[in-house]
Amino acid sequence: MMEMSGKETFSFLMRFLLLIAALAALILVLHGAFARLDSRSAAGQVSAIPLPPQVIIDPGHGGADPGALSPSGTAEKDLNLRVAKALGAFLEEAGVRVLYTRTDDVMLTYPDSSTKKQGDLMGRVGIAQANPDALFVSIHMNTLPQEQYSGLQVFYARDNTGGRVLAQTLQNLVREHLQPDNRREVKAAGSSIFVLDRIENTAVLVECGFLSNRDEAALLSDETYQNKLGYVLSRGVLEALAGGTEQKN
Numbered sequence: 001m002m003e004m005s006g007k008e009t010f011s012f013l014m015r016f017l018l019l020i021a022a023l024a025a026l027i028l029v030l031h032g033a034f035a036r037l038d039s040r041s042a043a044g045q046v047s048a049i050p051l052p053p054q055v056i057i058d059p060g061h062g063g064a065d066p067g068a069l070s071p072s073g074t075a076e077k078d079l080n081l082r083v084a085k086a087l088g089a090f091l092e093e094a095g096v097r098v099l100y101t102r103t104d105d106v107m108l109t110y111p112d113s114s115t116k117k118q119g120d121l122m123g124r125v126g127i128a129q130a131n132p133d134a135l136f137v138s139i140h141m142n143t144l145p146q147e148q149y150s151g152l153q154v155f156y157a158r159d160n161t162g163g164r165v166l167a168q169t170l171q172n173l174v175r176e177h178l179q180p181d182n183r184r185e186v187k188a189a190g191s192s193i194f195v196l197d198r199i200e201n202t203a204v205l206v207e208c209g210f211l212s213n214r215d216e217a218a219l220l221s222d223e224t225y226q227n228k229l230g231y232v233l234s235r236g237v238l239e240a241l242a243g244g245t246e247q248k249n
């Protein structure tokens with residue numbers, strides 16, 4: 001090491017102190033910047049709290065529960081999901097906040113359920129009960145032992161006035177735009193439709209058609225038809241959200 005003169009030692013010390021001061025200043029500046037970033041992200045989180053959904057779309061069945069099967073083996077659970085997503089896409093395009101009970105091929109679960117099926121149904125009930133102001137639209141496909149029956153039919157819970165009005169709106173729109181020969185009437189569901197029976201939301205269950213009917217099963221499996229159906233249903237839901245539903249017939 002080289003010997004330093006007194007003058008050199010002094011200037012070395014000065015430079016050292018200046019360096020420390022500069023470092024301290026830098027730390028203070030960075031600290032301030034991070035603090036601002038923190039408060040900004042905190043504010044961001046506040047404004048990012050999601051608004052409650054306006055519509056819950058419930059594709060029936062899923063996972064180990066296929067629902068009804070068409071003669072060619074197409075499972076109701078898959079068609080329900082596709083129609084549900086078509087409906088949801090049209091609603092979201094119109095600015096509606098949509099919540100799905102499922103977006104994948106799964107069963108829902110619920111604590112302390114005696115069976116998987118019970119857990120699945122209670123999971124859907126739980127989502128509806130957590131969002132009591134949202135419209136609840138369940139999507140299903142029907143089946144019967146006889147092949148000749150066809151046509152969409154909308155169900156609502158007994159004593160659910162909003163559901164009855166929405167059901168009638170949807171049934172009318174489908175008759176008008178998709179199935180001119182559909183003579184089915186909306187129907188009050190008793191306790192047989194578990195989910196509708198246990199929620200207070202304005203709620204309907206749409207049986208989109210009969211998978212036991214080959215022609216209708218083929219139609220319901222067609223993407224263009226699924227989109228048409230989703231679109232027509234979305235018009236009725238939008239009408240209900242706007243408060244413009246009035247009972248016809």
Ligand SMILES: [Zn+2]
Nearest residue numbers: 060067140141
């Ligand atoms: Zn079903």
